[in-house]
Amino acid sequence: MTDLTRKTADELARSLASKEVSSVEVTQALVDRIGAVDGQIHAFLHVDAEGALATAADVDARRANGEQLSYLAGVPIAVKDVLATKGLPTTCGSKMLDGWIPPYDATVTAKIKAAGLPILGKTNMDEFAMGSSTEHSAYGPTHNPWDTTRIPGGSGGGSAAAVAAFEAPLAIGTDTGGSIRQPGALTGTVGVKPTYGGVSRYGLVAMASSLDQAGPVTRTVLDAALLHELIAGHDPMDSTSIPDAVPAVVAAARRADVKGLRIGIVKELGGEGFQPGVEARFNEAVELLTSAGAEVVEVSIPSLKYALGAYYLVMPSEASSNLAKFDAMRYGVRVPPAGVDDPSAEQVMASSRDAGFGDEVKRRIILGTYALSSGYYDAYYGSAQKVRTVLSRDFTAAFAGVDLLVSPTSPTTAYPLGDKLDDPLAMYLGDVATIPANLIGIPGLSLPVGLADEDDLPVGLQFLAPQKADDRLYNAAAALERLLEDKWGGTLLSRAPELEVAR
Amino acid sequence: MSEPVTGISRDDVVHLAGLARIDLSDAELDHLATELPAILEHVASVQEAAGDDVPAMSHPVPVDNVFREDVVRPSLAPEDALAAAPASDQQRFLVPKILGES
Numbered sequence: 001m002t003d004l005t006r007k008t009a010d011e012l013a014r015s016l017a018s019k020e021v022s023s024v025e026v027t028q029a030l031v032d033r034i035g036a037v038d039g040q041i042h043a044f045l046h047v048d049a050e051g052a053l054a055t056a057a058d059v060d061a062r063r064a065n066g067e068q069l070s071y072l073a074g075v076p077i078a079v080k081d082v083l084a085t086k087g088l089p090t091t092c093g094s095k096m097l098d099g100w101i102p103p104y105d106a107t108v109t110a111k112i113k114a115a116g117l118p119i120l121g122k123t124n125m126d127e128f129a130m131g132s133s134t135e136h137s138a139y140g141p142t143h144n145p146w147d148t149t150r151i152p153g154g155s156g157g158g159s160a161a162a163v164a165a166f167e168a169p170l171a172i173g174t175d176t177g178g179s180i181r182q183p184g185a186l187t188g189t190v191g192v193k194p195t196y197g198g199v200s201r202y203g204l205v206a207m208a209s210s211l212d213q214a215g216p217v218t219r220t221v222l223d224a225a226l227l228h229e230l231i232a233g234h235d236p237m238d239s240t241s242i243p244d245a246v247p248a249v250v251a252a253a254r255r256a257d258v259k260g261l262r263i264g265i266v267k268e269l270g271g272e273g274f275q276p277g278v279e280a281r282f283n284e285a286v287e288l289l290t291s292a293g294a295e296v297v298e299v300s301i302p303s304l305k306y307a308l309g310a311y312y313l314v315m316p317s318e319a320s321s322n323l324a325k326f327d328a329m330r331y332g333v334r335v336p337p338a339g340v341d342d343p344s345a346e347q348v349m350a351s352s353r354d355a356g357f358g359d360e361v362k363r364r365i366i367l368g369t370y371a372l373s374s375g376y377y378d379a380y381y382g383s384a385q386k387v388r389t390v391l392s393r394d395f396t397a398a399f400a401g402v403d404l405l406v407s408p409t410s411p412t413t414a415y416p417l418g419d420k421l422d423d424p425l426a427m428y429l430g431d432v433a434t435i436p437a438n439l440i441g442i443p444g445l446s447l448p449v450g451l452a453d454e455d456d457l458p459v460g461l462q463f464l465a466p467q468k469a470d471d472r473l474y475n476a477a478a479a480l481e482r483l484l485e486d487k488w489g490g491t492l493l494s495r496a497p498e499l500e501v502a503r
Numbered sequence: 504m505s506e507p508v509t510g511i512s513r514d515d516v517v518h519l520a521g522l523a524r525i526d527l528s529d530a531e532l533d534h535l536a537t538e539l540p541a542i543l544e545h546v547a548s549v550q551e552a553a554g555d556d557v558p559a560m561s562h563p564v565p566v567d568n569v570f571r572e573d574v575v576r577p578s579l580a581p582e583d584a585l586a587a588a589p590a591s592d593q594q595r596f597l598v599p600k601i602l603g604e605s
Contacts, residue, residue: 103583196563210562239569240562309546320523327524329598334589336599337526345599350526362525366516366535367542369523383549385559390552392560425541441563467564 004029005166009075009223012169016074019063023056023074027118030076034120034167036501042142043152043162044121045081046089052076052118059116072226073116078168080159081122082129083214084203085109092205093125093137093155096332096356106203107235108172108214115230120168123158127358128323129179129207131155132427133420136360141417144187146457146496150414153183159217160187165499170227171217176207177311178409178434180215181446185409185460188448188492190224190477192216193434195467196441197242199228200235208318209240211311211438219493221447221478225253228470244468252471256478259293262402263476266464268304269407269433277452281459282408285449288483289406289476299398299405303390304436310387311435312428313371317381320368323361328352363424392440399466404476407433409446409460437464445473447481448492458492511539 004026007015015021031049038044059074079085082092084102086109091097105113112119126136134142134157142157144150145165152161159171160183173180175193184191192215199214206212216227232246265286270279290296327349328334337343337351357365371380398405410430420427437444446460461480465472485491513536520527527535581594590597 100587103579103586236569236571240564240566242564303552306549306552309549310552312542312546313549324524328589330596331587332589343599345601346524347526348599350524353524354526354528357525359531362527362531363535363538365523365525366519367539369519370511370515370539370543373519373522379550380546382559383552384546385561386553386557387549388560388563389557392563424538425545428542428545439563 005033007169008220009072009169009218009226010220012075013071013226016063022060023118024053024060026074027052027056027076027120030120030168037165037499038167039502040143040148040499041145041161041165041167042140043123043158043165043167044078045091045093045124045139045158047121048088048119051088052120055116055118059118062116070115070230072170072230074118075170076118076120076168077112078120078123078159078162078171079109079112080156080171080173081125082174082205083109083172084205085119085122088119088122090122090205091139092129093127093139094356094358094361095138096326098333100331102203104203107200107237108231109203111231112172117170123156123162123171125158126155127361128205128319129155129174129176130319130360130364132178132182132430134158135417135421136358138358143417144414145499146188146414150416150457151186153186153410153414155179156183156217160184160189160191163187163189163217163219164493164496169219170223172214172231173217174204174212174214175438176211177315177431177438180217181434181444181460181462182410182431184217184446185448186414186458188458188496190218190221190445190447192224192228192445192473193437193443194228194232194470195242195443197240198246198443198468198470199232200238200241202235202237206322208315209322210318211315213438219491221474221481222250222253224445225249225474242468247468247471249471249474252475253478255475256482258289258476258479261294261404261476263289263294263296264299264398264402264405265296266304266405266407267298267300268302273429273432274408274411275413275452275454277454278408278410278412278459281450281452282461285461285480285484286406288487289480292479292483297402299402301394301398303387303394306387307391307436307439308428308432310384310391311431311439313380313384314388314439316364316368317371318368320365320372323365326353326356332356360424388439391436395436395440395442403465404472405464407462407464409433409462413452413455413457413459433462442467443470443473445477447477449480449484450492451495511543512536
């Protein structure tokens with residue numbers, strides 16, 4: 001019998017539609033897989049086998065009745081723990097929300113439920129999505145399925161690892177500075193950050209409201225497109241949701257043709273600080289695109305040197321403001337100060353926030369509070385906002401000459417757990433290639449393009465497109481995916497070491 | 504480039520922690536007081552990136568204020584809204600005293 005956990009979402013959707021398999025069988029296989037391997041991976045903070053199987057049984061019954069179902073109905077999915085799920089715990093990887101069960105669904109969650117995808121559980125993440133390694137989760141790190149002594153990337157390391165370890169064919173991630181794309185690169189999976197406003201943020205617990213965006217985490221480009229189409233679209237509950245029609249991402253992924261496309265290599269995203277094995281795989285992938293008929297040129301975006309600085313001002317500023325809502329009054333933990341008789345609300349708030357937040361969250365709140373304070377606002381937050389304008393102009397100029405831009409997704413492959421935990425600046429520097437897309441709202445996709453020679457770990461290539469041209473990412477990435485898999489004679493993940501199966 | 508507006512001292516961190524309502528321990532304050540200057544030094548380069556003529560961008564996609572129709576629609580029931588409250592009483596959030604004096 002074929003291993004259902006290895007199937008892509010598209011394959012599963014077709015097998016379900018033709019009634020070759022039932023959703024209960026698929027869901028049970030994945031629940032069993034989670035039980036067998038998640039002890040080593042820790043991709044999940046909460047597994048809802050019962051709820052997932054109930055949804056699966058319901059979808060199977062509706063299909064048997066001849067009901068018209070969504071294409072992905074019955075295909076199980078994992079959801080990052082930063083999206084509100086009614087009736088399921090939502091902790092954001094923080095002690096602050098330990099045990100919180102939201103009374104409502106995020107719009108993304110509601111769309112998944114309406115389409116009949118069984119929700120396997122909630123995936124691990126850096127606390128409130130702050131981090132690039134998933135080591136800042138209050139519930140312990142996620143391990144990279146390629147080498148369990150290494151990070152899976154972050155903040156969405158749980159979603160990426162779940163998909164890479166065949167614990168789920170689909171997952172939802174969120175990307176504020178690379179939290180979908182960088183874990184994708186480090187785990188050999190596909191991750192897409194849609195255009196800002198393309199997917200509703202309603203019910204996504206905000207870190208930086210002008211940067212956050214939810215998107216698909218999958219093993220193939222087509223699966224990502226199918227999930228993108230399902231979760232995207234205008235939402236009146238999100239004032240920043242764009243009213244335009246969702247780009248035809250599925251059609252683009254099926255087209256997969258780069259002939260005549262103009263593709264720009266971003267000069268500033270390479271060289272110093274980029275691991276040789278990352279650059280080698282990136283360059284080979286670009287050659288493949290050229291051989292398939294794309295016209296590749298080098299493009300310079302000088303203002304990129306300010307992007308990291310702007311990001312690490314805008315993000316903590318917005319985060320410090322967003323996280324002010326955790327005041328221990330209406331939800332979240334309340335920890336009264338020790339040794340204070342009849343403490344005031346303010347004292348309870350301060351001691352609760354000390355007890356509920358971890359180091360990285362505190363660091364960013366303090367940094368953001370500083371950047372927003374009177375006297376420093378113009379120099380820091382104000383200057384950072386101007387950098388966004390300059391960066392946006394530079395990218396617009398670049399896109400006048402090319403259809404897509406490419407770069408390595410991450411300067412390095414997955415590093416050992418603990419390596420950068422005590423050096424926040426070193427960890428921040430790893431986000432250099434992914435943050436520009438968030439600052440200016442453009443879509444980006446990371447595709448696995450091979451293993452680095454020095455460590456046999458996955459390397460990702462990032463495609464960037466203009467705002468609202470998400471379909472271009474899928475077309476080019478699907479073409480490159482096909483070229484690479486023809487060359488390899490299979491998927492990259494088929495080369496990942498087998499995980500030990502617990503019984 | 505212009506000098507970064509200023510360094511950041513341990514006293515500054517104490518003040519910021521108060522503004523942010525986080526009761527940081529002495530060890531945390533010491534740690535942040537050594538970490539933040541390095542981070543700020545790195546990000547301070549944004550001050551040289553753009554002149555006064557460059558407008559600030561708050562959102563990557565232009566945002567207009569949005570009003571919805573003023574119509575009644577389902578909302579959370581009081582028991583759902585209060586379900587996660589640390590303390591509640593008579594359909595209200597129960598909070599500690601809000602004034603410092605006892």
